[in-house]
Amino acid sequence: MTLAPSYDPQSFESRLYARWEASGVFAPQGDGPAYSILLPPPNVTGTLHMGHAFQHTLQDALVRYHRMRGYRTLWQVGSDHAGIATEMVVARNLGREGRGETRDSLGREGFVAKVWEWKAESGGTIERQMRRLGASGDWSRSVFTMDEGPSRAVAEAFVRLYDEGLIYRGQRLVNWDPVLKTAISDLEVVSEEEDGHLWSIRYPLADGSGEVVVATTRPETMLGDTAVMVHPDDERYAHLVGKTVRLPLTGREIPVIADAYVDREFGTGVVKVTPAHDFNDYAVGQRHGLPLINVFTPEAKVTGDVPEAYRGLDRFEARQAVLADLEAGGFLVETKAHKLQVPRGDRTGQVIEPYLTDQWFVRMDELARRGLARVENGDVRFVPPNWLGTYRHWLENIQDWCISRQLWWGHRIPAWFGDDGSVYVGRDLDEARARAAEAGYRGELRQDADVLETWFSSALWPFSTMGWPDADAMAERGFDAFVPSSVLVTGFDIIFFWVARMIMMTDKLVGEVPFRDVYITGLVRDKDGQKMSKSKGNILDPIDIIDGIALEDLVAKRTTGLMKPKDAPKIEKATRKEFPDGIAAHGADPLRFTMAALAGPGRDIKFDLGRAEGYKNFCNKLWNAARFVLMNTDGARFAGAPQPRTDAERWILARLDRAAAEAAEHFAAYRFDLLAQGLYEFAWNAFCDWFVELAKPALNGEDAAAAESTRHTLLYVLEALLRLLHPLVPFVTEELWGHVAPRLGVDAQTISLQRYPQAGDIDVAGFAAAEADVEWLRQMVSAVRRVRSELGVSPARQVELLVQGAAAQDAARIARFASQLAFLLRLSGIRELAGDPPPSAAAVVGELRLFVPLEGLVDLDAERARLDKELKRVDAEIAKCNAKLGNATFVANAPAAVVEQERARLADWTAQREGLAAQRGRL
CATH class of the missing domain: 3.90.740.10 (Valyl/Leucyl/Isoleucyl-tRNA synthetase, editing domain)
Structure with a gap:
């Protein structure tokens, strides 16, 4: 076995991503139905922040899930030219170079050339960081909003809207920045x-x-x-x-x-x-x-x-x-x-x-009416649906849209002025001249100095990325398959500025909607619920969580470039208190799992680094479970689904089937939090803890057929579990899968293209009785282990187990699972008790009373205190049940099955209390 002895994400994450990208697994492939997601294009000046990491994790999970389900999947990635931000960055860099160059001294052409130089050197930072997070976008199709194709789309859209009278130039009041002018x-x-x-x-x-x-x-x-x-x-x-x-x-x-x-x-x-x-x-x-x-x-x-x-x-x-x-x-x-x-x-x-200036505007009344209708009639669905009200309110109170900016970097407005003040709009200078000549103007033309605001080109993103308006480019990029896209994942803060405009512009220019679903996320805040910002000094860099950062570097990052430098000492002090040792490397998977687990519907999330630490432990747990399975299946080769011979196998296979069914439901509903919770519980509790434990008696027993069947089931369930988890934690699952899959006869290079588990993959009909039996076994083991733990009895020390009140079913189960109970609980024997028990530690499972004789084991006074504590715990549970059942509203409105379940819980806790009270009385 070549699997490393411990989980070390730094040793394999970058290697695996390079292999994925080189092999082309992120490109659309196959002949399945199309599934696509548009990446909201991050600014070319930007770096990955926690909001990006949150949304990109959810998008990547959806893309990986559908890719594994056989869809022809595209995650369309790219970046935005970010006019204002980029001009500021490049102008600031010119000042730092010390060569006396400024924006104005270079002139328009010289300055724009400098921007392109900067973009070539530094503009891909966020895409490189997305790769580190594990984003499986098709980078071969990455689009920049200033590329030739999108630029052509911008000119086409402007001319069409102008010709229809929807774009006009006029003097209006606008937000004006007197520094940027x-x-x-x-x-x-x-x-x-x-x-x-x-x-x-x-x-x-x-x-x-x-x-x-x-x-x-x-x-x-x-x-x-x-x-x-x-x-x-x-x-x-x-x-x-x-x-x-x-x-x-x-x-x-x-x-x-x-x-x-x-x-x-x-x-x-x-x-x-x-x-x-x-x-x-x-x-x-x-x-x-x-x-x-x-x-x-x-x-x-x-x-x-x-x-x-x-x-x-x-x-x-x-x-x-x-x-x-x-x-x-x-x-x-x-x-x-x-x-x-x-x-x-x-x-x-x-x-x-x-400020009152001459600007270019888009008339919004008719566009807004159509944009609202597209959502009201169900062509576009908001998730959660309450955001529809926000969308509706804005469109019903919309103003004309100012689309011009007094910048040099961006799509220059395709309008030319004559010396007499006349204006001619065209896709290029030749078309503008032709229109001028048609109007009888023969003089010189000068192009409008303004550029279009970034949101104008971003509004065209759903179809400009797909080759529009060039028919050949549209066919090459799969326009018909990927427009509309399947879902847009974005924050509520840009519903107005981007989501609504994409819906309106796609409807107007293409006659389609841009996407079928809009999944609205909350914002990522710090652990105290404060918005993360550089001015507050509470930012966290996702890459620092993935790869780690020393304390001094973290302090410098948080205090450099503050808008208010006087705040630096306070921020430094808070940082040193919160992260006295800096931030340890967690790897990408724990961060991704944290983001998914916190992704409740439409809620802002409080990010606590402690959660990421917990999910690092989860990845480590998965790693160790895989090592156990591989050590116990060395040299084994299996094919097909297992034919279970033990109840433990049937139980875990039924749980696997249920986990797959629930995962499909949660993906369909965009409930990433429930998805993460369900997979965590199945992986950690059902498989890593219980099935691994329950497998040991068979692996170490004398029944060779049961041992071989258990090995097969261990491998089968682990491999399926890795596929279930892959969309959320792609790196660790890929690394482990490469060791596990060959033992099941799977000859493939990557888990990314394997079929996602689904309910019904294995026939679990008739497994219900085994499930019930194993649940009983788990309760028995948990009850006795709890007693041993509270008494401080060494796990290696053998004890006797006395049972009383065993019904026929309990007696049959005790007989069937005697060897497993003895192995898991280190029992010297199991004996049915006829009369009063000797001084014992007691536990109750249903109506069955369990006793561990205390002679030679513990201090009786300590056991009395333990029983008193246990009685208090059971009394508290009984009080909860009584409170619910005593609530007339709960009894009247809750589903009948829920009410009945609560009554059953009350009966169970009451029986436990009777048994504990009797034991306490004997002591």
Whole structure:
């Protein structure tokens, strides 16, 4: 036997993955039904984080399971160009190189060339890390959103939507990052409560008849006010509606309007309206036809028709200048502390400015209506179904989608402008020129400098990865087979930004849905339920859990590059306390099993490294059980299913059949937590503990036929167990399977392409009696072992077992299993007791009372204390049963079988108590 003496994942995981990938087992193969999953494309700048590890584990489990079931399986992998993030990374790297190069000095073409260089060198980090996790994606088909095929799809989609009037260019308010100088999506804005101020400012009525006091948290934007606003039902100000006020510091007259948007309880009940610098004010401005006055540059400096003193000031410098001038002019009434939600860009940490610019938009009304219908009619199914409400709410309240970004890295918008301001959209310059000529324009054309936001190309992911719109490429990549894909596994946080848009765009451009199921996962949090983030210093790197990391390296990783460097000492202290020895290497399988075990339906999960340690022990348990089987089957060769000769064999084969049936149910329902729990219990308890123990009497007995049959069953069940576990723990199962399978006549290179076990693979009809008998045997062994353990009797010491109250079935079982009981319990003998027992340690199995004579074994006082403790335990169980059965709601609503089971439990515990009480009385 060449199997290593202990479980050491570092010695085989990388070797096995290289073999899988080189042999092409991850590619679609065979003629079975198609099954496919789209990998949500991680950013090319990214590294594997715990959320990735969680979702990739679940996706890989599904892919491996269906591959083993004979499906033509594809896990379509790839990465996203991540416009903003990548520009930032490359620009930062240029600064570190010390050659004086910057984004602006290189110019657009030079900078984009630098990005491609960086992508070639560093852009595949996350795909390499996914391999370390065991992800069985078809890497030969990996797609990058800036590849030629997806880029062609982006241009095609833009032109088609533009030609139908669904894409337009217009001036609208957007989220604007003044550092990046680009619009950003809502997903890239993080709003958190911060300390601020609420300023009350006096706005005099233009006719001199009085004034109103306006409350605001952003006094610098008053330079762009175009109205003040009150609630239409606010009697305090009803007489002012229709009048005008004179805007302090500027002298402009602006109207007093009434709108139900006003919160009468906020501040004074009068608010300023700045439509060009606030999203809610913009909506008010549209309703009332107010002008939009933009007073900021793209860098958030003051500009435009404002007093000369403020021009060129940064917005926060302007705030202080405005406040000083308001106070000097007698306009500032009050300043008080105020908590407010401040929107910041998740990349730069800068306060986001609502900003009025010319952008490209997609009209969403009709697309949203169709997208909602596709889900409502069952074409797409959400799991868990409660997320359908979230999806519906967003689509029913959708706004037009801003798809342009003021960046250089990305898909450049396929639109060209003439010198007269005309615009011509085309798949390329030649098509744009042809359209311009058709319209009568003969001048030069210049392409729009903006690029499309990343979510636009990501929305096309389900079909751009499959060759669309090129017919030959679609046929080559299996478009008809793999669109729609089978399931999308993703987090709830991008239902709006990605899931909904994929459904709408696939429906519009392809006439299909992108996927049949959407399995929504929760977020991975730390063991205390806190969101993992670099700023909190509580991140865990999956690769560090797999391969281990020294304490000093872990501290450096958590404290380097913090947005708030002052937090570093606190984070270092917490890290040293939590991981005084760093993080030991666990291997990929324990991490994967942990992720699956925690994957309850739609819930956030609290990741505790202790769970991974526990599942490392599980892998070690499996390893040791395999060593036992291999040592006891050395030289053996078997074929086909075993013909069991012992009840223990029949019992484990019935349990195997049930485990396979339950695994299929859990995979179908996406209940990875129940799948992991069921396989864990079967592997650890049923096989590794009990069947290995129950096999020993046969292996060491005189019945050669029973010994040979038991060897066959040990190998057969272990091999099937490895296949059951393979989708969750692929490495350890592959390594062990390579040693086990040849002894069953299986001549194959990998477990990955073996058939997944299913209920009915072996005929277990007629095994029910054996199951019941072995369950009785397990209870007997457990009861006596518990007694021996509590008494502190050495496992090697022989004891006598006295039995009393044996019914006919118990007596028959004792006779049948006498040799097994003697072997497993180190019994000198089993004797039926007619009268009162001598001083003994007692246990009860059903109505059968068991006694282990204490003479020469233990201290009688200690045994009295043990029995008192056992009586308390049994009383507690009886109280639980009585509480349930005394609950009228439980009795009325629970299934009849459940109620009857509870009554049977009560009867069993009551019988046990009677036996224990009698024994205690004798002592």
